[in-house]
Amino acid sequence: MLARTVSAIALTALMTAPAVAQEVWVSNERDNTISIIDVPSLEVIETIQVGARPRGLMFSHDYKVAYLCASDDSTIQVIDTATREILHNLPSGENPETFALHPDNRHIYISNEDDNITSVLDVVDRRIVAQIPVGVEPEGKAINHAGTIAITTSETTNMAHWIDTTTHEIFHNSLVGSRPRHAEFTSDDKRLVVSAEIGGGLHVFDTETFEELAEIRFEIPDVHAHDIQPVGFRLTDDMTRAYVALGPANRVAVVDMQNYEVLEYHLVGRRVWHMAMSDDETKLFTTNGVSGDVTVIDLVRGEPVKTIKVGRFPWGAAYRPAGS
Amino acid sequence: MVEPKETKARDGTKYDHGRSFHRPNPRDSLDAAFGRGQAIRCIHALPVCLAALAAAAVAEPINVAIAYLELQVERPPVLTNLDPIPDDLGRMGAVLGLADNATTGGFMGHDYSLTETVVPAEGDWSEAARAVLAESRILVVNAPAKAILTLADLPEAQGALIFNASAEDETLREADCRANLLHTMPSYAMRADALMQFLVSRRWTDLVMITGQRDPDRAFAQALRDAATKFGARIRAEKEWDMSSDMRRNIGQEFPLFTQDFPSHHVMLAADETNDFAPYLEFHAWEPRPVAGSAGARPDAWSDRVEAYGAAQLQLRFKRLADRPMGAVDYAAWAAVRSVGEAVTRTGTADPADLRDYILGDEFELAAFKGAAITYRGWNGQMRQPIPIATRTALVAMAPMPGFLHQVSTLDTMGRDRPETECTAFD
Numbered sequence: 047m048l049a050r051t052v053s054a055i056a057l058t059a060l061m062t063a064p065a066v067a068q069e070v071w072v073s074n075e076r077d078n079t080i081s082i083i084d085v086p087s088l089e090v091i092e093t094i095q096v097g098a099r100p101r102g103l104m105f106s107h108d109y110k111v112a113y114l115c116a117s118d119d120s121t122i123q124v125i126d127t128a129t130r131e132i133l134h135n136l137p138s139g140e141n142p143e144t145f146a147l148h149p150d151n152r153h154i155y156i157s158n159e160d161d162n163i164t165s166v167l168d169v170v171d172r173r174i175v176a177q178i179p180v181g182v183e184p185e186g187k188a189i190n191h192a193g194t195i196a197i198t199t200s201e202t203t204n205m206a207h208w209i210d211t212t213t214h215e216i217f218h219n220s221l222v223g224s225r226p227r228h229a230e231f232t233s234d235d236k237r238l239v240v241s242a243e244i245g246g247g248l249h250v251f252d253t254e255t256f257e258e259l260a261e262i263r264f265e266i267p268d269v270h271a272h273d274i275q276p277v278g279f280r281l282t283d284d285m286t287r288a289y290v291a292l293g294p295a296n297r298v299a300v301v302d303m304q305n306y307e308v309l310e311y312h313l314v315g316r317r318v319w320h321m322a323m324s325d326d327e328t329k330l331f332t333t334n335g336v337s338g339d340v341t342v343i344d345l346v347r348g349e350p351v352k353t354i355k356v357g358r359f360p361w362g363a364a365y366r367p368a369g370s
Numbered sequence: 371m372v373e374p375k376e377t378k379a380r381d382g383t384k385y386d387h388g389r390s391f392h393r394p395n396p397r398d399s400l401d402a403a404f405g406r407g408q409a410i411r412c413i414h415a416l417p418v419c420l421a422a423l424a425a426a427a428v429a430e431p432i433n434v435a436i437a438y439l440e441l442q443v444e445r446p447p448v449l450t451n452l453d454p455i456p457d458d459l460g461r462m463g464a465v466l467g468l469a470d471n472a473t474t475g476g477f478m479g480h481d482y483s484l485t486e487t488v489v490p491a492e493g494d495w496s497e498a499a500r501a502v503l504a505e506s507r508i509l510v511v512n513a514p515a516k517a518i519l520t521l522a523d524l525p526e527a528q529g530a531l532i533f534n535a536s537a538e539d540e541t542l543r544e545a546d547c548r549a550n551l552l553h554t555m556p557s558y559a560m561r562a563d564a565l566m567q568f569l570v571s572r573r574w575t576d577l578v579m580i581t582g583q584r585d586p587d588r589a590f591a592q593a594l595r596d597a598a599t600k601f602g603a604r605i606r607a608e609k610e611w612d613m614s615s616d617m618r619r620n621i622g623q624e625f626p627l628f629t630q631d632f633p634s635h636h637v638m639l640a641a642d643e644t645n646d647f648a649p650y651l652e653f654h655a656w657e658p659r660p661v662a663g664s665a666g667a668r669p670d671a672w673s674d675r676v677e678a679y680g681a682a683q684l685q686l687r688f689k690r691l692a693d694r695p696m697g698a699v700d701y702a703a704w705a706a707v708r709s710v711g712e713a714v715t716r717t718g719t720a721d722p723a724d725l726r727d728y729i730l731g732d733e734f735e736l737a738a739f740k741g742a743a744i745t746y747r748g749w750n751g752q753m754r755q756p757i758p759i760a761t762r763t764a765l766v767a768m769a770p771m772p773g774f775l776h777q778v779s780t781l782d783t784m785g786r787d788r789p790e791t792e793c794t795a796f797d
Binding site for chain 1: 470473474478680683686687712715716735736737741742743775779780781
């Protein structure tokens with residue numbers, strides 16, 4: 047009797063649930079797959095076969111498709127979000143590693159890591175419309191919310207290149223710490239944040255003056271300084287917090303972005319790389335490259351709540367909100 | 371006398387041995403940086419790309435002239451001819467480092483050039499060195515320890531900044547250290563300590579060792595003995611291999627007998643730096659034990675098996691340039707040129723004394739694809755670095771191993787540490 051009641055409730059829940067629940071998509075660099083995590087149950091519900099060495103992963107602004115850098119196939123794959131089918135491959139230039147989507151939902155700025163190039167892809171015409179020479183090993187990509195500035199970080203040149211999205215020319219270079227990996231603009235576009243993996247810091251720039259406002263440093267008891275390697279990070283919409291993946295320190299730092307103080311560290315899986323944040327900013331999903339799993343951090347309770355096994359070397363993560 | 375000799379590299383570039391080959395900037399460096407033969411993979415015309423680079427320049431234009439100087443050595447014959455040592459070993463590392471620097475320099479208004487001088491074994495080393503020093507005050511050297519010392523002691527070399535990218539001898543960093551000489555190649559002691567940390571971390575502490583008869587074999591063997599003492603392993607027996615038989619044909623008969631009287635052990639160490647007999651040891655000893663040292667699991671400045679920490683990109687860039695895998699001397703030469711580039715980028719000067727101060731100071735760090743930032747030891751100019759231990763097919767470990775702690779840097783658990791140094795030239 048009890049069992050029947052439970053299943054009846056479950057059935058009702060299924061029927062009344064929105065057509066699509068929230069998901070997190072994770073690219074597995076060494077498995078050539080994407081793991082799809084169902085957010086309510088925190089379980090992998092599907093694994094999609096994709097191209098070789100999948101790394102950068104993001105959804106279009108309308109969430110209809112996902113874009114994936116299949117690095118070793120030198121292509122951007124377009125995946126139907128609903129059916130999980132690979133719709134087509136887009137030209138990307140050689141070895142695309144990461145990218146960013148312009149607010150116009152049409153142009154993707156791509157890092158071609160072996161060619162020292164930033165390529166600009168038009169997803170409608172399916173062609174590369176510009177290639178911009180940048181420093182050695184371009185990696186991090188960001189576009190401001192106004193759509194006027196694109197950033198490329200070069201890992202060996204140790205710079206953030208500021209690119210005018212109209213002329214496709216570099217108009218400024220900011221030196222940062224060694225091996226800059228990731229860049230993001232604050233929601234008001236007034237600050238640019240860049241992580242330096244080997245340098246060990248998070249650099250904050252004023253986007254008007256290019257002046258460096260702060261370098262945020264991390265210290266963890268019993269973890270050697272050279273193991274603290276900031277890679278991916280996320281900024282909250284209200285600009286009060288940054289969550290920073292610290293690589294082989296196996297921690298995610300919580301940073302107060304008003305006074306640039308580190309508030310706390312969450313222990314996650316091994317060599318934490320990138321992350322996705324839920325749209326209500328209550329959950330963080332970190333890709334842990336070496337341990338091959340995703341740590342879910344409950345940002346309200348302020349603690350990790352679950353580890354989810356995914357494929358080998360999970361790299362990128364993207365969040366798909368409910369109803370999309 | 372230096373005899374000019376001309377050879378042709380695989381990429382078609384001609385090099386005059388004994389003469390300077392100037393690699394002008396920025397066009398050639400860009401070619402190298404963007405992949406030879408494809409020039410700039412820019413959909414715009416080349417001048418537009420260059421204009422874009424120039425427009426982005428932010429600092430005063432400065433010229434950084436780096437010289438690569440090599441003394442060819444007579445290589446002793448070894449049993450197998452399957453693994454020839456490339457003629458351009460070391461030089462190609464410097465060329466790649468220059469390409470990396472030039473790309474960054476393009477954004478900074480810093481112009482880098484590299485002259486390449488290769489002196490034949492019978493050539494006049496001092497004369498060639500003087501000629502190079504007259505043109506450039508920043509040198510990357512690929513030569514035996516003795517020749518490097520001769521160079522560093524030339525009156526013309528005082529105030530220059532010289533990088534040793536080849537010699538592993540401990541004395542060059544200790545009693546014979548020189549203020550104008552830094553070392554990007556790890557010492558024998560650093561390599562031996564790296565391997566011993568790995569063996570001890572696996573609790574394989576009972577060892578035996580077979581040593582060759584050449585000087586580098588003996589130097590590495592001594593480093594392994596010291597490392598065993600340092601980390602608490604035990605070399606229970608040693609034997610010298612006298613090279614009197616052909617291991618390619620007779621190893622199955624010779625080697626089981628040769629090793630039959632060894633006491634029981636976990637691992638057999640080989641100190642055979644020219645790779646004469648060591649590659650044949652595995653599977654032929656009396657006891658079935660793994661081989662480490664010069665063959666088997668080998669600690670080195672670099673291995674083409676290193677893949678993590680972005681190394682795959684460096685390996686690919688090198689392979690595109692040189693058409694072969696990157697070796698330890700290539701890596702050391704690359705790291706030297708990149709160290710100069712990093713220091714120039716951060717200080718905005720090409721003055722060798724200022725660059726030296728910056729490189730030896732606390733601010734300096736170089737991302738060098740081994741997982742930890744590269745810095746230099748202020749007391750003897752040795753580059754601190756992780757050391758990969760790899761077989762021919764796979765990476766075994768990246769030392770320092772977890773648990774080997776140090777109050778300043780875990781990288782200083784490998785090689786001679788500050789309290790033990792005999793070097794006084796850096797005081």
